[in-house]
Amino acid sequence: xxxxxxxxxxxxxxxxxxxxxxxxxxxxxxxxxxxxxxxxxxxxxxxxxxxxxxxxxxxxxxxxxxxxxxxxxxxxxxxxxxxxxxxxxxxxxxxxxxxxxxxxxxxxxxxxxxxxxxxxxxxxxxxxxxxxxxxxxxxxxxxxxxxxxxxxxxxxxxxxxxxxxxxxxxxxxxxxxxxxxxxxxxxxxxxxxxxxxxxxxxxxxxxxxxxxxxxxxxxxxxxxxxxxxxxxxxxxxxxxxxxxxxxxxxxxxxxxxxxxxxxxxxxxxxxxxxxxxxxxxxxxxxxxxxxxxxxxxxxxxxxxxxxxxxxxxxxxxx
Ligand code: TXA
Ligand code: MG
Numbered sequence: 001x002x003x004x005x006x007x008x009x010x011x012x013x014x015x016x017x018x019x020x021x022x023x024x025x026x027x028x029x030x031x032x033x034x035x036x037x038x039x040x041x042x043x044x045x046x047x048x049x050x051x052x053x054x055x056x057x058x059x060x061x062x063x064x065x066x067x068x069x070x071x072x073x074x075x076x077x078x079x080x081x082x083x084x085x086x087x088x089x090x091x092x093x094x095x096x097x098x099x100x101x102x103x104x105x106x107x108x109x110x111x112x113x114x115x116x117x118x119x120x121x122x123x124x125x126x127x128x129x130x131x132x133x134x135x136x137x138x139x140x141x142x143x144x145x146x147x148x149x150x151x152x153x154x155x156x157x158x159x160x161x162x163x164x165x166x167x168x169x170x171x172x173x174x175x176x177x178x179x180x181x182x183x184x185x186x187x188x189x190x191x192x193x194x195x196x197x198x199x200x201x202x203x204x205x206x207x208x209x210x211x212x213x214x215x216x217x218x219x220x221x222x223x224x225x226x227x228x229x230x231x232x233x234x235x236x237x238x239x240x241x242x243x244x245x246x247x248x249x250x251x252x253x254x255x256x257x258x259x260x261x262x263x264x265x266x267x268x269x270x271x272x273x274x275x276x277x278x279x280x281x282x283x284x285x286x287x288x289x290x291x292x293x294x295x296x297x298x299x300x301x302x303x304x305x306x307x308x309x310x311x312x313x314x315x316x317x318x
């Protein structure tokens with residue numbers, strides 16, 4: 001069996017496998033990651049091959065704490081402040097690679113910058129310490145598919161193509177980490193997530209600019225318009241489902257007939273975020289070709305949810 005419950009023994013085994021060059025899927029507080037030794041060219045190449053990921057899209061390198069991050073990246077003052085407030089947690093900081101750092105060039109797609117994250121999840125933390133090396137880990141889904149929020153999603157997408165899947169239950173946030181480019185003089189929000197722009201602005205005392213909408217050459221390849229795509233076509237900001245459409249609902253005022261998945265009947269954004277990707281997979285599993293999506297408020301975590309919904313609804317790249 002590739003999918004095993006996370007325990008002291010299976011986490012140790014995961015660390016051994018990663019050190020030996022194999023790939024392990026593991027839970028974090030955001031989504032499941034597909035981890036490999038970030039210092040090994042062959043491990044990193046295997047991550048791209050396993051996901052079917054275009055190799056220009058750089059990976060996030062996961063470490064257990066700020067001290068380990070400082071060995072790899074040159075953190076600016078602002079980056080260090082954000083790290084001290086939000087790590088461990090759902091924030092990825094893009095900083096300059098430290099000269100001589102041992103991270104494989106392929107992991108950073110040849111860029112001079114590196115994306116660093118310290119996850120806030122007991123299994124991820126224990127696995128990183130067991131591996132003893134920085135772990136490159138994209139979300140553990142086939143490239144272009146929605147991110148996995150359950151170990152079973154990983155099994156469905158990647159199955160026996162990974163050495164081990166550590167099952168740590170459903171992820172708490174359900175959306176990928178907030179990505180902030182802190183490598184230049186001005187911070188830029190590359191991907192919204194559970195750490196919001198408002199929280200960052202409050203922490204630093206200055207507003208943070210969002211990267212321009214996905215068009216042309218993306219600053220962060222995760223900004224590719226159709227990056228998070230289910231099979232079903234999504235129609236956003238719908239008040240009700242039309243003939244032949246399923247409904248992705250939000251809040252107490254949702255209609256109650258037809259095939260409906262309500263992200264949060266009580267209208268809670270954190271609950272909706274945690275349920276979003278499983279819901280998109282459920283529509284695909286049910287064979288829904290068209291899904292009407294009720295509006296989600298564009299506040300707090302709603303910004304990140306709407307970002308993923310817009311990508312999921314965007315026209316597909318060929
Ligand atoms: O929550 C998460 O971040 C999850 C868990 C597993 O940690 N990981 C994740 O990884 O979502 P991935 O590879 O699916 O997304 C990484 C994002 C991509 O949008 C990528 O383009 C961006 O981070 N990124 C990575 N390195 C970068 C860099 N040097 N400069 C700009 N963007 C970068
Ligand atoms: Mg991803």
